[in-house]
Amino acid sequence: MATKPEFLLIGPGGVGCIAAFTINYNHTANVSIVVRRDYETVRKHGYHIDSVDYGKVDGWKPENVFASVEEASKSGIKFDYIAVSTKNLQDIVPVEELIAPVVSAHSVVVLVQNGFGIEKPLFAKFPQNIVLSGVSHIGSHNRNGHIHQMQSDHLVISAFENPNVDADSQVAAANRFIEMYSNNINKCVYFASAKWYRYRKLVYNACLNTTCALTGVDTGRLEAAGGLEAIAIPAMKEVIRVAKADGVELPDDVINVVCHADDGDYFEPSMRVDVKKGNPIELEAILGNLLDTARKLKVETPILDLLFKLLTVVQFRLKEANGYVGVPEKRPIPDTFFK
């Protein structure tokens, strides 16, 4: 058997931790992780995992635990796979800059993140690298190094289409990753079109995440208040129109399926949870990049446009609260004639 591949995970939240654990469990790669917030705890005690798939595991650690991407880079390890499962905060921590120190010519990057168009900044910075799309349907969270996985791991892998790399190599990389990741417990499957899959996810995320984030409710109360029919469904129709103009035909019943996705649950979408916690939101990944595409394709999206403009103000507030932007102590008087 050849040397094992080197796998690096950046962003060990509930999803990422189970991914790193899985590959370590499979013995299919040497596993390294970059841990920032919980570094000291994890270094000393490892993770406490309570998993519907793997049971209870106390003090789990992979081969290497790094405090930063720079430290991972200094290790001299050439990473074959770099999986990123941080929040995608393009306007705060661009993924392409975050991972730059560890990317080498042969690295395959795997974005296990929400959103649309998130591969584009990577292709711009690393034109020859393969970038895989990982859409996770797991239910798992990380609270200070305690991982609680409530829902079995189901990961959908595709290759984002890099025009500079031949298609076969990209598909082969996706399949190698699936082989490395799969076992007899989880479900890790190949899906041919990352683009289709991510448009399909946007029908939910670009419409329900955004509306719930702005109004401060879960999807159940959104429906009870009339906002599902008044706001979210018209927004979904705009996503479907952009997809169509971009060559992606979504199923006829997609709106119905999405509206029933949380049946029985007062579910708070991730962007709503971020606003509630005072964290920045994945605004570009979940909405902004879609609107860039809509503009290029000359599709009108008046509802999504206004949701985006409102959320841009919310993001400003969240960035200020987290120290990313500031305002002068006394409000400056604008030297503008507004009209």
Added chain:
Amino acid sequence: MATKPEFLLIGPGGVGCIAAFTINYNHTANVSIVVRRDYETVRKHGYHIDSVDYGKVDGWKPENVFASVEEASKSGIKFDYIAVSTKNLQDIVPVEELIAPVVSAHSVVVLVQNGFGIEKPLFAKFPQNIVLSGVSHIGSHNRNGHIHQMQSDHLVISAFENPNVDADSQVAAANRFIEMYSNNINKCVYFASAKWYRYRKLVYNACLNTTCALTGVDTGRLEAAGGLEAIAIPAMKEVIRVAKADGVELPDDVINVVCHADDGDYFEPSMRVDVKKGNPIELEAILGNLLDTARKLKVETPILDLLFKLLTVVQFRLKEANGYVGVPEKRPIPDTFFK
């Protein structure tokens, strides 16, 4: 001199309390107030007033303090003037129902409240009564019976045009009220068109209150985040178009004046403050009634429409938090095919 008129104030907040105090100070009417939240305190100790206009007054009480409108009604007093300075929460506490027990044929109602179209439900219920518009430019608040007035009283009085009452009587009633209210300290002036004045106020309120309420910022941060130009100004243009279709020409520089209204201040509009405090918002008065008028006049208002739909969901959340609406413990599964 004839018998003094009977004046009743409902809603003794910062604005209303100074109004009642003023008329009592002027000895131009017998003053009664309905106090709900602070009834016991006010009954025993009166109000503590710290006023830029009248100085410090300890333990002020008018002739009558009632715990409810019903109690005021049971007193047998026939009120000549009924001033209402509660929040205008048309969808929760309709003013016409609130005041019904004390309205008699000759009562003049004075709405010292934010908003547009707020006279219509009163004309529907009391077709023969005169309803005056009071727009207050005071700075004053009430914290548990302590009134702090920071900004001199400036009240603009007009008659809402009741088509069932001759115009001269309405103007005369407005002038009688002004005479009763004015003194050598305050400023209480007549303005011929309530409609014009309230459209003018909506250029600010329907656009800045709403946008700041949804995004959780003050008007300074709204500007810093780009939301003034991206959202609020386009919304103002919609208000101006509705006004124009309704026969009201606003000045050419109104947008500029409104955008500079808070120069130097990080000002939180009242609707933003209500959301922050978890109180219901004046949604119909500040936006909903305007959109009803826009529909009748066939003026398109896409931005204001979406702001209204979003705020309807926010209002649902605020109503739930205040016990006005509820949802089942387990989310019901909708028996709907969404499309």
